[in-house]
Amino acid sequence: MLTTQSLEPRQTTSSGIHTTMEAGRQRQGRLWSNLKEVCDLLHIPAAVSVLSEDLLFQHVQFKTGQRVHTIGQVFDTLYIVNSGFLKTVLIDEFGNEQVLSFPMKGDMLGVDGIHTRHYASEAVALSDCDLILLPFKKLAQLGRTHAELENMLYGVMSRELVREQAMIGMLGALSAEARVARFLVNLAERFGAMGYSSKLFNLRMTRHEIGSYLGLTLETVSRTLSAFNEIGLITVDQRTIGIKDPDALKSLRRLPPSRNRVKQNARKAEAEAAAANAVPPAPALAPA
Amino acid sequence: MLTTQSLEPRQTTSSGIHTTMEAGRQRQGRLWSNLKEVCDLLHIPAAVSVLSEDLLFQHVQFKTGQRVHTIGQVFDTLYIVNSGFLKTVLIDEFGNEQVLSFPMKGDMLGVDGIHTRHYASEAVALSDCDLILLPFKKLAQLGRTHAELENMLYGVMSRELVREQAMIGMLGALSAEARVARFLVNLAERFGAMGYSSKLFNLRMTRHEIGSYLGLTLETVSRTLSAFNEIGLITVDQRTIGIKDPDALKSLRRLPPSRNRVKQNARKAEAEAAAANAVPPAPALAPA
DNA sequence: CGCGAGATTGACTCGGGTCAATAGTAGTGG
DNA sequence: CCACTACTATTGACCCGAGTCAATCTCGCG
Numbered sequence: 001m002l003t004t005q006s007l008e009p010r011q012t013t014s015s016g017i018h019t020t021m022e023a024g025r026q027r028q029g030r031l032w033s034n035l036k037e038v039c040d041l042l043h044i045p046a047a048v049s050v051l052s053e054d055l056l057f058q059h060v061q062f063k064t065g066q067r068v069h070t071i072g073q074v075f076d077t078l079y080i081v082n083s084g085f086l087k088t089v090l091i092d093e094f095g096n097e098q099v100l101s102f103p104m105k106g107d108m109l110g111v112d113g114i115h116t117r118h119y120a121s122e123a124v125a126l127s128d129c130d131l132i133l134l135p136f137k138k139l140a141q142l143g144r145t146h147a148e149l150e151n152m153l154y155g156v157m158s159r160e161l162v163r164e165q166a167m168i169g170m171l172g173a174l175s176a177e178a179r180v181a182r183f184l185v186n187l188a189e190r191f192g193a194m195g196y197s198s199k200l201f202n203l204r205m206t207r208h209e210i211g212s213y214l215g216l217t218l219e220t221v222s223r224t225l226s227a228f229n230e231i232g233l234i235t236v237d238q239r240t241i242g243i244k245d246p247d248a249l250k251s252l253r254r255l256p257p258s259r260n261r262v263k264q265n266a267r268k269a270e271a272e273a274a275a276a277n278a279v280p281p282a283p284a285l286a287p288a
Numbered sequence: 289m290l291t292t293q294s295l296e297p298r299q300t301t302s303s304g305i306h307t308t309m310e311a312g313r314q315r316q317g318r319l320w321s322n323l324k325e326v327c328d329l330l331h332i333p334a335a336v337s338v339l340s341e342d343l344l345f346q347h348v349q350f351k352t353g354q355r356v357h358t359i360g361q362v363f364d365t366l367y368i369v370n371s372g373f374l375k376t377v378l379i380d381e382f383g384n385e386q387v388l389s390f391p392m393k394g395d396m397l398g399v400d401g402i403h404t405r406h407y408a409s410e411a412v413a414l415s416d417c418d419l420i421l422l423p424f425k426k427l428a429q430l431g432r433t434h435a436e437l438e439n440m441l442y443g444v445m446s447r448e449l450v451r452e453q454a455m456i457g458m459l460g461a462l463s464a465e466a467r468v469a470r471f472l473v474n475l476a477e478r479f480g481a482m483g484y485s486s487k488l489f490n491l492r493m494t495r496h497e498i499g500s501y502l503g504l505t506l507e508t509v510s511r512t513l514s515a516f517n518e519i520g521l522i523t524v525d526q527r528t529i530g531i532k533d534p535d536a537l538k539s540l541r542r543l544p545p546s547r548n549r550v551k552q553n554a555r556k557a558e559a560e561a562a563a564a565n566a567v568p569p570a571p572a573l574a575p576a
Numbered sequence: 577c578g579c580g581a582g583a584t585t586g587a588c589t590c591g592g593g594t595c596a597a598t599a600g601t602a603g604t605g606g
Numbered sequence: 607c608c609a610c611t612a613c614t615a616t617t618g619a620c621c622c623g624a625g626t627c628a629a630t631c632t633c634g635c636g
Contacts, residue, residue, distance in 0.1 A: 090453060090454075090456075090457045092457065092461065096461065098456070098457040098460050098461055100453055100456060100457075111446055111449055112446060112449050112450050112453060113446070114442050114443060114445075114446035115443050115444075115446035115447040115449075115450055116450075120450045120453060121453060140438060140439075140442065143432075143438075144431075144432045144433075144438070145432075150428060150431075150432070151428075153442075154402050154428065154441075154445070155402060155403050156403075157402075157442070157445045157446070157449065158399055158400060158401070158402035158403035158445070159403040160449060161399055161400050161403075161445065161448060161449055161452065162400050162403055162404075162408045164449065164452040164453065164455075164456060165378060165388055165400060165408060165409060165452065166378075167452075167456055168378075168386070168388060168452060168455055168456060168459065169378045169380065169386040169388075171456065171459035171460060171503060172386050172459060172500065172501075172502075172503035173380065173384065173386055173503070175623080175624095176623075176624065206581090206582065206583090207582075207583065207584095208582085212460065213460075214460075215459060215460035215461070216624080216625090217624075217625055217626080218582090218583080219583095219584085219585085219624085219625075219626085219627095220623090220624060220625075222583060222584055222585085223584080223585080223624090225584095226584070226585080238582085238583075238632080238633080239582095239583095463591080463592095464591075464592065494613085494614065494615090495614075495615065495616095496614085504592080504593090505592075505593055505594080506614090506615080507592085507593075507594085507595095507615095507616085507617085508591090508592055508593075510615060510616055510617085511592090511616080511617080513616095514616070514617085526600080526601080526614085526615075527614095527615095
C-alpha cells in the first residue's frame, strides 16, 4: 500500500526547481505565475489582462504519495496542475477507495469543495507534482472585475461536470473492454495535448487504481490489456503502453470472439458433450 | 415510445395557472419570480436583496413529454424547477438514452451548457412542469454586484458536481440491490424535503428509465423491487412505492439469501445431483 | 540479493443481462 | 361506455461477462 503520509508540502526553494518548468517565475525563493499563464494552462483564451505582473499565484510542490487535500478538510483554495500526475478519490464508509479522476497538467482540483466549504474528495500525488494555488475568495473577487476570469471559472466547472456525465454514461452502459479501450484513448489524447507522445506512454497508476476508476477489478483490467495486446491493438509492458490501432480502440464496443475464448468455449463444449454422452443412451440433442 | 415533440413551450396565460403555485406573481399574463424566491427554491440563504421587486425572472411551462433543451442546442439560459418532474439524458452514438438525473423542485438545469456554449444533455418533462428561466449572461452580470447570487451559482454548480461524484461511486462499486435501495432512499428524502410524504410516493419514471439511471436493465429493477417487497422493505404497486424500512434500505449492501434464491439453488443442486445419478431411482424431493 | 508491491494468468462461481411469455394499465376513438 | 392498441410491468429460464480466489512471476528498491 502506498504510504500517503500527509506531510507539509515542501515549498521548493530555488535549488530544487526543475529547469524545464514552463510557467512561473521566482520571488522570495518560490515559484509564482501570473493570470495569463494560468489561463494558458487551462486553455482559456485570455484577453491578456493589463495587471499581469502585479497579480501572481503561488506554486506548491508535492511529492509522490502526498495528499493535496483530504475529505472533510476545510476548503479555501482551488489548484491547477502545472506538472505531474494525481488521482482524486472518494472513500466509502468501509474505507474503500473509489477513484474519480486522474488529473494532470491543466486540470483543476478542489471544485467539489465550494458547495459545503469542505472538500468532498481526496487528491493524492501519483508523481512529484507542481501545483498552482488559487485562493477561492480572491479568485471570485477578481472574477467580478475581470470577465475572462469569471468565464474561466464557470467554464472549468462546467467542463468538469460534462466530464463526469460522460463517466456516468460509460459506467452505466459500456462493457469492460469498451471502458478500458476508452480509457486508453482518452489518456493518449491527453498526453498528446500535453506535447508528449500519444502512441507510447507510461501509466502513472496501478491496475487497481485503473480498475477502481473504471468500475472493474484489477484482474479484469489486466486481462483486457493482455487481450488487446494479443489482437494487436496495443503493446503492454508493465506500465508502458503502446497504442497500435487507435481507431479500433475508439470504436470498440465488444471484443471479437478472440482465439483463446473460442478455444475455451470449444473445450467447455467438449466437456459437456462428454458428460452428456456419459450414461450412453443420452437423449439426442437436436441442435439447430 | 413517448412522443417527445419539441413544440414551443406553452407560455401559460392567467387562465391556465395552478392555484397552488407557491412562487411567482403575474405580469403581462405570465408568471415571474424575484431573486428571493429563486434563492429560497435553491435553499440558498439569501441576504434579502433590496431590489427584489425590480428584478424578475420569467416562468415557462412545459407539458409531459416536451423537451426543455436538446443536445447541441445553443446554450443561453439556466432553468430552475419550480414544480414538476423531469429527466436529463445523454444520447450515445446509436441513439440509446442514458439517464443522468431526475430533476425536481429546486434543482437547476442546463449547467452543462456553459462550457461549450451548447447543452451537453437533453432535458425532458416527465410531468407538466413549471420552470424559471435564468438568462446566463444576465445572471453572471448580476453575480458581479451581488455576492450572494454569485455564491449561489458557484455553490449550485459545485453541488451538482458532488452529486455526480456520488453517482460515479455508486455505479463503480455497488451491487444492483444496493443501487436500487439507495435510489429509493434518495427519492424518499427528496420528496420529504419538498413537503410530500417520504413514506409513500409515486415514481414519475418507468422501470426502463430507472434502470438506465442506475446502470441496470429494467428487468433487474423490477425483480429487485419485487424482492424488496417480498422481504418487507417496501410495498410496490406499479409506480406507487411505500417505504417500510428506510434504515434497512439505507444500510443494504447485498440482499440476504432470500427464500426463492435458496429454493432456486436447491432446485439447481437437485437437478445436478439427478444428472449425476442419472439412471438410479429418482431422488425424493425434500422441500424445506 | 532478497523482499514486497504489483502484474499476470487460470479455474471456478454467480450476479445480472438476454430472451420470451404474460398480464396489467392508460389513452383513443368509435 | 367499452373495445382496441400501445406501453409498461412482472416473471421465468438460460447463459455469459466479469468477479473471486489462488498460484506464480516480475521488477524496483533497500
